[in-house]
Amino acid sequence: MTITPDFKRNEATGLDLGWINQIHVNRAAADRRAASLANRRTVKKEYQAAWLVKAIQMIDLTTLGGDDTPGRVERLCMKALRPLRADLMAALGIGELSTGAVCVYHEMIAPAVRVLDGRLGVAAVSTGFPAGLTSMETKLREIELSVAAGASEIDIVITRQHVLTGNWQTLYDEMLAYRKACGAAHVKAILATGDLLTLENVAKASWVCMMAGADFIKTSTGKEGVNATIPVALTMVRAIREYHEQTGFMVGFKPAGGVSSAKSALQYLTLMKEELGNAWLQPHLFRIGASSLLTDIERQLEHYVTGHYSANHRHAQP
Numbered sequence: 001m002t003i004t005p006d007f008k009r010n011e012a013t014g015l016d017l018g019w020i021n022q023i024h025v026n027r028a029a030a031d032r033r034a035a036s037l038a039n040r041r042t043v044k045k046e047y048q049a050a051w052l053v054k055a056i057q058m059i060d061l062t063t064l065g066g067d068d069t070p071g072r073v074e075r076l077c078m079k080a081l082r083p084l085r086a087d088l089m090a091a092l093g094i095g096e097l098s099t100g101a102v103c104v105y106h107e108m109i110a111p112a113v114r115v116l117d118g119r120l121g122v123a124a125v126s127t128g129f130p131a132g133l134t135s136m137e138t139k140l141r142e143i144e145l146s147v148a149a150g151a152s153e154i155d156i157v158i159t160r161q162h163v164l165t166g167n168w169q170t171l172y173d174e175m176l177a178y179r180k181a182c183g184a185a186h187v188k189a190i191l192a193t194g195d196l197l198t199l200e201n202v203a204k205a206s207w208v209c210m211m212a213g214a215d216f217i218k219t220s221t222g223k224e225g226v227n228a229t230i231p232v233a234l235t236m237v238r239a240i241r242e243y244h245e246q247t248g249f250m251v252g253f254k255p256a257g258g259v260s261s262a263k264s265a266l267q268y269l270t271l272m273k274e275e276l277g278n279a280w281l282q283p284h285l286f287r288i289g290a291s292s293l294l295t296d297i298e299r300q301l302e303h304y305v306t307g308h309y310s311a312n313h314r315h316a317q318p
């Protein structure tokens with residue numbers, strides 16, 4: 001990932017159990033705030049195209065299927081490098097554009113690295129994704145192998161039982177070990193929030209992962225019953241804001257799973273801007289993990305440029 005020169009990567013700041021134990025989330029207030037975002041026009045029409053182009057730059061263009069092939073991943077990478085058709089780029093006056101990164105399974109790192117050739121980062125899901133229930137030894141080795149294969153970002157999954165049983169020390173130790181195994185590669189901690197039962201657990205897991213050095217906290221694998229939602233995102237970005245106020249470190253946020261419409265992408269952008277400010281509207285601090293979002297954004301931009309919609313099949317799917 002491209003990092004601004006003065007960007008200081010998050011470091012482990014130590015587990016503060018006193019802080020974790022006093023965390024409380026007002027569910028009703030979070031729901032009200034989420035509804036206010038959903039019910040209003042997020043961006044005025046004239047800025048929408050610019051915001052949609054910005055959203056493209058934040059996408060971790062993802063394929064995580066058991067039927068992935070090198071050919072599909074190569075097409076995905078070509079799309080990540082040229083996410084918009086040339087005529088739309090010209091009409092919008094855009095010179096260069098790419099997504100934030102691509103996101104694949106370990107076995108697909110090599111074809112992705114081959115196509116991207118250093119022009120864009122490869123994120124690999126890891127640590128027994130999506131359930132995270134392989135041995136710790138296996139999980140650490142998986143990270144090392146993915147980094148060696150050329151992944152510059154590692155999306156780990158936390159062990160949900162540590163949250164569900166309130167075992168914060170073990171979650172902290174696990175995250176710390178993952179961060180260490182990643183070395184220079186940046187680590188995104190997938191909380192799998194749909195498995196965590198309460199927003200309080202989401203907030204506590206966010207804090208523990210940040211205290212253990214996570215570069216990003218990410219909502220979901222895309223494989224849980226419930227994936228990214230606005231109340232969960234609000235809870236996580238507020239934890240990021242407070243962590244920044246306390247430590248000075250800027251941790252990134254990645255909603256993932258089920259974010260497939262331009263409208264929902266705009267809601268996440270608005271949430272980031274309003275809760276964290278413009279500094280977070282950059283690919284090194286905000287990503288959207290999505291497999292089909294780009295298709296809808298391209299459709300909306302075509303409508304903006306031409307005044308009409310084309311069928312989905314006209315927009316290349318990776």
Ligand SMILES: O=C[C@H](O)COP(=O)(O)O
Pocket residue numbers: 062064103220221222223256257258259260289290291292293
């Ligand atoms: O991390 C990314 C997700 O797995 C993508 O989920 P999606 O296929 O619902 O967009």
